[in-house]
Amino acid sequence: MPKRGCMLTVTAAEKMGILLGFKLVRGAYMSTEAKLAESLGYRSPIHDTIDDTHKCFNECSSFMLEKIADGPGGVVLATHNVESGKLAAAKAHELGIGKVNHKLEFAQLHGMSEALSFGLSNAGFQVSKYMPFGPVETVMPYLLRRAEENRGMLAASGFDRQLMRKELGRRLKAAVF
Incomplete structure (x- = not known):
């Protein structure tokens, strides 16, 4: 069963007759959200464990896909997690x-999870890569947060580089011969 907030949001949108259009993200602003919740006297919205985070994202993804399968609306699933x-x-x-259709799209930060992006694209899904831009003092804290949230991705980045080297070699070989 998906997280209560996911269901409440969908229910409210349906009651108001609003077309569903959601971007479901695994990461957020972990440190700032926890601090904000504490300052307002609320429990932190950040999951206690990474497994809880994975479970919630996967359940909400499944829930949202079921909602859009036979109905209107769409969803963007923003994750760097291969599983x-x-x-x-x-x-x-x-x-x-x-x-490729307009109901579902996957999204990842440019330079992260390239293997996942290519795999999803090759499977026929729409995939977007986004790249933050702006003043260094704005972009760097964002990128540092993303790195903190995706520590496990550092191991996968080696795999991404290996796949890119292989593809580059294949293209060079094709161009020469």
Whole structure:
């Protein structure tokens, strides 16, 4: 069962007759959100463990895909997590939301999870890469937060580089011969 907030948001949108259009993100502003919640006397919205985070994202992804499968609206699933990407892609195919359409899109930060992006794209899904821009004092804290939230991605980046080297070699070989 997805997180209560995910269901409440969808229910409220449906009651108001608002077309569903959600971007579901795994990461957020971990340190600032926890501090803000504390200052307002609320419990931190950040999950206690990374496994809880994965579980919540995967359940909400599944829930949102079921909502858009037979109804209006769309969803962008913003994740660098390969397992979450695979689960969402499998669920989308199961529900008939395969190939490129305007109901589902995946998104990752440029330079992160290239293997996931290529895999999803090759499977026929729409994939967007985004790149933050702006003043250094604004962009750097954002990128540092993303790095903090995606510590596990550092291991995957080596795999991404390996795949890119292989592809570059293939293209060079094709160009020469």
